[in-house]
Amino acid sequence: xxxxxxxxxxxxxxxLVAFALGAIGSIAGLMTSERFWFSFLQNSLFVLxxxxxAVLFVAFKSVSNAGWATALRRVPEAMMGYVPIGGILLLxxxxxxxxxxxWTNPVPSAHEAGLQLGFKHAWLSTxxxxxxxxxxxxxxxxxIYLMRRASFQQDxxxxxxxxxxxxxxxxxxxxxxxxxxxxxxxxxxMSIEPMFYSTIFGFYTISGTLTSSAAAITILVxxxxxxxxxPAVGEKHMHxxxxxxxxxxxxxxxxxxxxxxxIYYANLPEETIYYYRRTSSSGWMAVFILNxxxxxxxxxxxxxxxxxxxxxxxxxxxxxxxxxxxWLDLYAMIFPAFFGSPIIGFVDxxxxxxxxxxxxxxxxxxxxxxxxxxRNDPYLEESVxxxxxxxxxxLRTETAGDI
Amino acid sequence: MRATEPSEKTVRYAAAFFDNEHDLMAxxxxxxxxxxxxxxxxxxxxxxxxxRAVGLKRSRLGWIAFVAGALGxxxxxxxxxxxxAYDWPLNVGGKPFNSFPLFVPVMFELTVLFSGLISIGVLFxxxxxxxxxxxxxxxxxxxxxxxxxxxxxxxxxxxxxxARLFKKYNAIKVMEGDKFV
Numbered sequence: 277x278x279x280x281x282x283x284x285x286x287x288x289x290x291x292l293v294a295f296a297l298g299a300i301g302s303i304a305g306l307m308t309s310e311r312f313w314f315s316f317l318q319n320s321l322f323v324l325x326x327x328x329x330a331v332l333f334v335a336f337k338s339v340s341n342a343g344w345a346t347a348l349r350r351v352p353e354a355m356m357g358y359v360p361i362g363g364i365l366l367l368x369x370x371x372x373x374x375x376x377x378x379w380t381n382p383v384p385s386a387h388e389a390g391l392q393l394g395f396k397h398a399w400l401s402t403x404x405x406x407x408x409x410x411x412x413x414x415x416x417x418x419x420i421y422l423m424r425r426a427s428f429q430q431d432x433x434x435x436x437x438x439x440x441x442x443x444x445x446x447x448x449x450x451x452x453x454x455x456x457x458x459x460x461x462x463x464x465x466m467s468i469e470p471m472f473y474s475t476i477f478g479f480y481t482i483s484g485t486l487t488s489s490a491a492a493i494t495i496l497v498x499x500x501x502x503x504x505x506x507p508a509v510g511e512k513h514m515h516x517x518x519x520x521x522x523x524x525x526x527x528x529x530x531x532x533x534x535x536x537x538x539i540y541y542a543n544l545p546e547e548t549i550y551y552y553r554r555t556s557s558s559g560w561m562a563v564f565i566l567n568x569x570x571x572x573x574x575x576x577x578x579x580x581x582x583x584x585x586x587x588x589x590x591x592x593x594x595x596x597x598x599x600x601x602x603w604l605d606l607y608a609m610i611f612p613a614f615f616g617s618p619i620i621g622f623v624d625x626x627x628x629x630x631x632x633x634x635x636x637x638x639x640x641x642x643x644x645x646x647x648x649x650x651r652n653d654p655y656l657e658e659s660v661x662x663x664x665x666x667x668x669x670x671l672r673t674e675t676a677g678d679i
Numbered sequence: 680m681r682a683t684e685p686s687e688k689t690v691r692y693a694a695a696f697f698d699n700e701h702d703l704m705a706x707x708x709x710x711x712x713x714x715x716x717x718x719x720x721x722x723x724x725x726x727x728x729x730x731r732a733v734g735l736k737r738s739r740l741g742w743i744a745f746v747a748g749a750l751g752x753x754x755x756x757x758x759x760x761x762x763x764a765y766d767w768p769l770n771v772g773g774k775p776f777n778s779f780p781l782f783v784p785v786m787f788e789l790t791v792l793f794s795g796l797i798s799i800g801v802l803f804x805x806x807x808x809x810x811x812x813x814x815x816x817x818x819x820x821x822x823x824x825x826x827x828x829x830x831x832x833x834x835x836x837x838x839x840x841x842a843r844l845f846k847k848y849n850a851i852k853v854m855e856g857d858k859f860v
Contacts, residue, residue, distance in 0.1 A: 533783050540780050543772065582741070 288640060291633045298630020305623030312623050313372030314614070318606045319627040320369075321464065323635040324362040325481070325602070329489020330355035331420055332453065335446035338423075338439075343658030344516055347508040348497050350648050353427055355492065356420045357642035358635055363413035369464075370406055377405075379470045400467055408463060412456045419449045427650060434652035457482055465606075469613045472550045476535045481609075483531040487524040487571065488602035491595035494521060496639070498588045505648050508668070510661045511586045518585025521598060522576060529572035554608060559617040563608050570601030603628070691831040691857055692718055693841055694817065695850040696824050700726050703825040706848040707732040710829065715841065721817055721826040740805075744798040751793025755786040817854075824851075831855075 305312045330352035337345045373380045379400045398404070422445045430438040458478025466477050474480075494517045500506050539547045555561050575594050584590045611618065650656065651671035660668055697703045703720060707729070710717060717733050763769065764776040774781065808814070817826050829841060845853055 530787075533780070537780055537783065540778075541772070580745070582737075 288637070291637050291640070294629050295633035295637060298626050298628075298633055301622065301626025302630055305626055309621065309623040310375070311611075311615070311619075311621060312627075313369065313375045314610050315624045315627045316372065317366075317369055317376060317464065318603075318610045319624075319631040320362060320366050322603050322606055322628075323358065323631045324366060325485040326489045326492045326635065327355050327358040327362060328416065328453070328457070329485040329487075330493060331359070331416070331423070331449060332486060333489060333493060334423065335449045335453075338443050338446040339450060341443075341655075343655035344513065346650060346653050346655040346659035348493075348506060348513055349427070349650055349653075350643060350646060351496050351500065351506075352489075352493050353424055353646075354639050354643035355489070355496070356424060358638045359413070359420050360417040361634070361638055363417060366413070366464075367406070367409065373402065377467055377470070379467065396470065400463075400470060405463060405467075408459070412460050415452060415456065416449075419445055419452070423449070427653075428646050430652050431647050431650060436654055439654055454482075457485075465609050468610060469550065469553075471546050474535055474539065474547065474550070476531065476538075480528075480531040480535055483524065483528040484571070484602050484605050487521065487528050488599055490517065490520045490524055491598040491602075493517065494595045495592055495599075498592055500643075500648070502588070508649055508656075508660045508664050510664065512661060513659075514588070514591065515582065515585045518579055518591055518594075521595060522579040522585075525572050525575045525579075525598060529568070529576075532568070532572070553612040557617055560608070560612055563604065563618050567601065567604050567608050570597055570604055572601075575601075691855065692828050693831055693838075694826055694828045694854045694856075695845045695848075696817070696819070696826050696852040696854075697848065698823065698825070698851055700729075700825055702848045703827055704729065704732050706827055706844065709848075710827070710844060713840070713844065715836075715844075716830040716832060718828040718830045720828070721820045721824075723821055723823065723825075740798055740802060743801050744794045747797035748790045748794035750797075751789040751791070752786055754793070755789035756782065758789075759785055 302312070302316070305315070309315075333345075333352045334349060334356070336342070337349070369376065377400075380402055423442055426438040426442045426445065429435075461478045461481040462473075465481065466472065466474070494514075497506060497509060497513070497517065501509050536551065539551060553560070554564050575598050578590065578594045578597075579585060584594070607618070649671060651668070656668050657665060695706070697706070700722065703722065704726065707717060707720060711732075711734055720729065720733055722729070759782045760777060768776045770776075803809075817824065820826055829836075831838075842853070
């Protein structure tokens with residue numbers, strides 16, 4: 277039932293047009309703008325991290341035996357479907373490697389000659405770099421496929437073994453992801469400035485990923501709930517999602533200050549150059565401060581009262597701010613290496629619209645393919661409010677009717 | 680959960696014991712519906728949704744935690760600015776005396792510490808759990824008993840109706856008294 281309504285809605289048409297416009301704009305940008313590949317990397321990571329954060333969300337819930345999110349689990353599970361597509365798009369960075377990554381240039385400048393020494397030179401070689409990228413994306417996509425399959429199979433046969441399998445896959449994913457995503461963010465983002473290094477960088481990007489994907493899940497849940505698709509989602513779910521967004525935003529701030537403080541303390545030239553580039557010009561300084569406000573100060577203060585977390589409008593506002601903050605965070609990680617002042621041009625707008633539209637199209641496609649409530653999940657009763665239990669029993673008795 | 684009023688000697692209570700949380704949850708909702716006034720419920724562990732079933736008002740403890748946290752934050756700033764920039768300035772690694780980033784960890788820690796300690800202290804005070812205070816508790820309440828206490832405040836309290844209600848939800852034991860704790 278969900279399939280028809282979601283796919284025939286006008287929203288899908290608008291998204292297709294937006295994607296087409298974004299794609300055309302991006303091709304135009306590729307011809308004309310030197311900023312294209314930077315913006316491509318930023319926006320492609322922006323939506324890819326939303327999808328990866330959704331996998332972590334599901335994995336955390338499943339490993340910790342948390343029942344509350346079961347009624348809305350299909351939303352992050354549909355977001356997960358973007359990872360393989362986003363991964364293939366990210367591989368296109370191969371064609372922009374000479375602009376993005378200074379270490380790919382055959383003749384290193386005197387400044388980067390230090391790279392010739394030791395381990396970094398071997399690590400940052402083009403075949404190894406893109407080989408790693410393919411392996412990481414393939415492993416994530418494989419585990420996502422297994423997690424999704426186990427979840428959907430349970431809808432039809434109701435076997436508890438799928439819950440146990442999902443838990444095992446989730447545990448593997450969390451361990452694998454912690455290591456691989458850390459390395460991936462060193463590769464994809466940190467190596468734009470190959471002389472700089474920060475060991476906490478991976479966890480910093482993971483914290484941003486968790487915050488922004490929780491915000492995206494919240495917005496999508498509110499959107500679907502408003503259209504009547506998630507009848508079993510109630511106030512308690514909204515409250516919990518609000519707590520998660522606020523908690524992870526604070527975790528992001530913790531990671532941010534941890535990275536900043538150590539570099540500030542030690543005052544080593546190869547490390548401080550990273551913050552020097554981001555604070556020395558007034559334009560980048562404004563981005564630097566705005567980043568802190570969008571990602572932590574504003575959402576934290578906004579989400580402190582309990583009533584706000586249960587209010588759909590306030591939550592959408594807070595989550596939009598968090599998403600804008602994550603976009604700006606990636607912008608401030610990628611651009612200052614080569615651009616003296618922050619400019620948001622045509623190419624940025626086109627790529628952002630294109631990628632977000634593509635993400636939402638894939639989301640609609642994925643969520644339309646399956647039941648919106650995992651009706652045979654043993655945790656479903658625990659997840660719904662007492663007064664919605666009838667609904668669960670109804671769903672369970674409907675059995676094979678609409679498959 | 681709620682403070683008792685030891686001065687009101689005339690108020691009587693009826694306490695019913697149950698052996699599971701579902702019965703307690705259900706009877707709490709029905710008792711409220713039928714016009715009984717619930718004094719309190721006692722359970723061995725926190726139960727989700729119990730506050731709603733009993734009709735508890737929103738706790739004021741959140742505000743106290745907020746004020747205490749703000750107090751911690753302010754004292755952390757004052758402490759560090761005073762000690763490292765005014766009272767005894769020390770040059771550490773060439774940093775300015777008033778280096779704000781270095782103050783952040785202590786600001787965070789004192790906010791959490793103040794907010795945690797003061798909230799727990801106020802919680803104990805609000806519940807009249809002073810040091811050395813003696814409270815009698817219901818037998819089995821820390822183990823496997825779930826207890827509902829009804830207030831018998833006025834003449835409208837229907838003892839028979841209450842007894843029927845207790846029986847409907849399989850109360851194991853019913854106690855009545857002037858002071859329930």
